[in-house]
Amino acid sequence: MKILIAEDERDVLDAYRIALSAQGHEVVATENGKDCVNVYKRHYEEFAKTTGGEARMHMRSPFDAVLLDYRMPKKDGMEVAQEILALYPRQRIIFASAYVRETLLDSVNQLNRVVELLQKPFRIKALIDTLEDKEIYDGLKALNVKVDQLKSTNPSHEQVSALLEGLKKLQKGRTF
Template sequence: MNVAEGGKPSIAIVDDEPDLQKLYKLAIASNGYRIAYVASDGTEALEKQRVVAGKPDIIIMDHRMPTKNGVETTKEILFTYPKTRIIFVSADEAVEKDAMMAGASRFLKKPISLRDLLKNIDEEARSVIAT
């Protein structure tokens, strides 16, 4: 994977809400993680995943987005990059089973506190570093 210098994995944010993108980005970066990319929908995420030089180790993935939902995007990313950890975040608990079957590492129900998000990122980061 692409664990950055200093031992922290890189993270991508895939969410169609600009305010959440900014909030996640600020919280993640202020905790020492490198942001690989930010995407507003599944199609954009797949394109950025393909072209970005430093592939993310962990992706924060929303479900309901324009053009391609989080479950489909998760499947497509993991098909090509199977070691990527995906933290699936959705207000719709009914999608949890689909997200986990698609290969997500974790499912977090919105609304989620930044503390809980960062705790889950830190736990996934330890798994990335250990592999």
């Protein structure tokens, strides 16, 4: 897999890169949100040139997954996700966050979707297992059907808890 990571803590970023590379994944690492968006756009444009232009870009992304720290300098993870999803709406986004409830609510309100979450701190094995589990991303489609309903009402504690529980089941309880 080709994975783009944005993480502002250098030691954490290095740990991700080393572990994922050891598993045979191609890792592109950035230390802030602004750089992440710029790298994504550059790879997106290069990918478009090599795959026959814009028409084919709607079929595939230059990255299999984008792992974003929720809070980072220059642009936070939510802003980065918005810009990436504007280019490629089906991009797999995974947030690494100590604030899973807040991140989930922001993803519903700002991205109009539920995204994958890894609650910090988490073991590297949980990261690898989540990235390599393609069923999670497919399972999100069912949760995302409920997003429009939630946005039209102010989500209650129970509704948010139900979404978190659904996401936890999809991710096999790896980190929260």
